[in-house]
Amino acid sequence: MKIGIIGLGLIGGSLGFDLRNCGHIIYGVSRKESTCQRAIEREVVDHASININSLSTVDLIFICTPITLISSTLKQLTSNLRPEVIITDVGSVKTAIVKECEPLWSNFVGGHPMAGTAEQGIEAAQKNLFKAAPYVITPTENTPKNSIKILEQLAQSLGSKVYTCSPEIHDQAVAWISHLPVMVSASLIAACVGEKEKTVLNLAQQLASSGFKDTSRVGGGNPELGLMMAQYNKTGLLHSLQGYRQQLDEVIEYINREEWDSLEQLLMMTQKKRPPFIGGQKNS
Amino acid sequence: MKIGIIGLGLIGGSLGFDLRNCGHIIYGVSRKESTCQRAIEREVVDHASININSLSTVDLIFICTPITLISSTLKQLTSNLRPEVIITDVGSVKTAIVKECEPLWSNFVGGHPMAGTAEQGIEAAQKNLFKAAPYVITPTENTPKNSIKILEQLAQSLGSKVYTCSPEIHDQAVAWISHLPVMVSASLIAACVGEKEKTVLNLAQQLASSGFKDTSRVGGGNPELGLMMAQYNKTGLLHSLQGYRQQLDEVIEYINREEWDSLEQLLMMTQKKRPPFIGGQKNS
Structure with a gap:
């Protein structure tokens, strides 16, 4: 050809x-x-x-x-x-x-x-x-x-x-696993930086380790790429962000109300449900 | 001694x-x-x-x-x-x-x-x-x-x-860089799994790559550890979670209202502010 x-x-x-x-x-x-x-x-x-x-x-x-x-x-x-x-x-x-x-x-x-x-x-x-x-x-x-x-x-x-x-199914799938993580991760960095107590912020920077490093990686990446995702996949990304926000609120409520059994069940679920997402994919 | x-x-x-x-x-x-x-x-x-x-x-x-x-x-x-x-x-x-x-x-x-x-x-x-x-x-x-x-x-x-x-400064610092990332990351997995359209969820699992892998790592870890963080550092973790939620809402609003300049500035800020957190710390 x-x-x-x-x-x-x-x-x-x-x-x-x-x-x-x-x-x-x-x-x-x-x-x-x-x-x-x-x-x-x-x-x-x-x-x-x-x-x-x-x-x-x-x-x-x-x-x-x-x-x-x-x-x-x-x-x-x-x-x-x-x-x-x-x-x-x-x-x-x-x-x-x-x-x-x-x-x-x-x-x-x-x-x-x-x-x-x-x-x-x-x-x-x-x-x-x-x-x-x-x-x-x-x-x-x-x-x-x-x-x-x-x-x-x-x-x-x-x-x-x-x-x-379909294009819509593709966009919603990549919203979940690629575009949402960027916003989740960028929000983590921005929230930490927003800590008003400077002693806490300085110590946090000194103590940050692999957990913070991994969770913040894609949020600290190329801003143009993140912007492009939001501009070109607004519908898919907003759908994911709204689902994510509800989930986050649930976690906050569990902790607020000390519903430890519910929190533990959630964390057991996420431990169990992560592997199907990371089955030996090539990086992209 | x-x-x-x-x-x-x-x-x-x-x-x-x-x-x-x-x-x-x-x-x-x-x-x-x-x-x-x-x-x-x-x-x-x-x-x-x-x-x-x-x-x-x-x-x-x-x-x-x-x-x-x-x-x-x-x-x-x-x-x-x-x-x-x-x-x-x-x-x-x-x-x-x-x-x-x-x-x-x-x-x-x-x-x-x-x-x-x-x-x-x-x-x-x-x-x-x-x-x-x-x-x-x-x-x-x-x-x-x-x-x-x-x-x-x-x-x-x-x-x-x-x-x-002080114990309080320690707990707030580790809330930001260790305990908050666990809840942020677990919420990401739980939100994805909550997608009701099974075609989307199945494709998302197939397409997930390094971005999802890194952002979801600590949320897919030992549930007992995550539970312990929430139980023993409730005050510090809730302070961080509330700051994070506000930040996330800001991101959602930017995208909703198509305030692309604000979103770009935020992503440029997070790109710039991440390195001080990852200055060659030993993993922990």
């Missing part, structure tokens, strides 16, 4: 490596000439160009730009393509993107390969990044069945665990 | 190793004869007995029992000791313990060496466990100054970073 990749960063570049390795011919597009050159040198792509029209002959296109640029990139593309060309993206939220993109291209299939590292850019691209990692494909009732199937097969060829669901 | 240690588990045994290494003569007490034997074999103590009266000649005693047994152990001890004997404990909450123990023995000095491993018992005892870890000493206005000084010197001889503060 001839495959186009727009955006040759960590995700786009790593897709290029593995798809090329599967025997596809890869056409890369980047805004920077220097990135195109490095993509060729690193053998991430077969061809590279700063001109989006260079993709006029491909069969399938991955849009691997930042989320904010996905639909505008799609608009630039569509005038020049045969209608049977499948276009997909790799954005980490799906409802908003699919809603914007589907009317622009009927052969659009939303996707979210859930792999990554802390690094960015073409130099961070690596082989087998998607192996054993989840790859969620989010068609709607309008998405052509054959296009879904082709994308599923491509994702399987990367070694990913492929899940297919 | 002749030093008694009651409870020869991870903490008591590790104290024995290091204090003995400093040249003190260590008298261990355990409820089990077999533990006494192992403590001698491992050279954790010089003498070991199941009889608490074996400590009648020592100068200082560490009570290293579980929190629930500290004051009853102290009661058993006091009839038999010279008034100048210093008694300290290693419990992870201090206000409640000091309040119970100080009236029983005027030379009682509360303490909390903040080191540990996931293991328990005499076999888990190890050398240098307290090195570079915080050791908090929590006197009151009634505590003899000289006894505080002697305990501080002993803690320093273990290589610990010694902090001296």
